[in-house]
Amino acid sequence: xxxxxxxxxxxxxxxxxxxxxxxxxxxxxxxxxxxxxxxxxxxxxxxxxxxxxxxxxxxxxxxxxxxxxxxxxxxxxxxxxxxxxxxxxxxxxxxxxxxxxxxxxxxxxxxxxxxxxxxxxxxxxxxxxxxxxxxxxxxxxxxxxxxxxxxxxxxxxxxxxxxxxxxxxxxxxxxxxxxxxxxxxxxxxxxxxxxxxxxxxxxx
Numbered sequence: 293x294x295x296x297x298x299x300x301x302x303x304x305x306x307x308x309x310x311x312x313x314x315x316x317x318x319x320x321x322x323x324x325x326x327x328x329x330x331x332x333x334x335x336x337x338x339x340x341x342x343x344x345x346x347x348x349x350x351x352x353x354x355x356x357x358x359x360x361x362x363x364x365x366x367x368x369x370x371x372x373x374x375x376x377x378x379x380x381x382x383x384x385x386x387x388x389x390x391x392x393x394x395x396x397x398x399x400x401x402x403x404x405x406x407x408x409x410x411x412x413x414x415x416x417x418x419x420x421x422x423x424x425x426x427x428x429x430x431x432x433x434x435x436x437x438x439x440x441x442x443x444x445x446x447x448x449x450x451x452x453x454x455x456x457x458x459x460x461x462x463x464x465x466x467x468x469x470x471x472x473x474x475x476x477x478x479x480x481x482x483x484x485x486x487x488x489x490x491x492x493x494x495x496x
Contacts, residue, residue: 303329304336309350313391317347348415354392355416359423361386366427375431376473380451380466387455417452421445435477443476 307328311320320343326333340346365382369375387393424444429437447469454465 300329300331300335301339304331304339304346305350305353308346309354309392312347312350313395316395317343320347322346350392351396352415352419354390355419358383358386358390359420362424363427366431372432372477373470373474376447376470377463377466380447380469381462383451384454384458384462384465393455417445417448420448424448439477443473446476447473 304325307325308320311324311328322336322343323333325346326336329336336346340349361382362379365378366375369378421441421444424447425437425441428435428440428444450469450472451465454469459465
């Protein structure tokens with residue numbers, strides 16, 4: 293809804309994030325968030341609608357901050373493979389130390405928030421995929437943007453699956469995802485250069 297100014301909104305999100313880590317979703321109370329931020333409870337409702345909207349906003353902000361870090365990591369590598377390895381490793385290592393994500397994934401205080409990273413994760417996934425596509429298109433302008441969007445979405449979903457169900461050391465997982473990304477982009481480039489796509493129209 294966005295009725296509060298930015299400092300108030302940030303204070304509300306800070307308070308809600310701390311309470312989510314401390315108490316979990318079940319223990320989160322709008323009045324406690326309001327009290328911690330020094331505003332009325334109605335201000336919290338006006339800004340976020342309800343407790344679910346507040347929790348979603350907290351996770352989206354956390355995701356935006358993480359993506360700022362990804363932008364920095366990607367910018368440090370000219371080679372695409374190395375950049376993807378570094379970005380995935382950063383993601384896995386950062387998530388392991390992220391108390392908010394731990395609260396969501398472990399179901400601290402109840403598992404009600406888990407859908408925000410699984411079945412109802414579209415706001416987080418869309419933002420991550422779009423940010424990665426935009427960055428990659430700027431840093432590697434020779435790559436096809438539509439293909440970048442496809443592989444970014446796949447890489448985000450694959451990496452999130454490893455966050456929720458770790459399957460090996462971050463370095464090994466990161467290199468696996470990087471092989472997928474660069475292999476897909478390479479195959480797409482070869483197809484575009486000389487091989488018709490499966491969906492291409494035949495001769496008329």
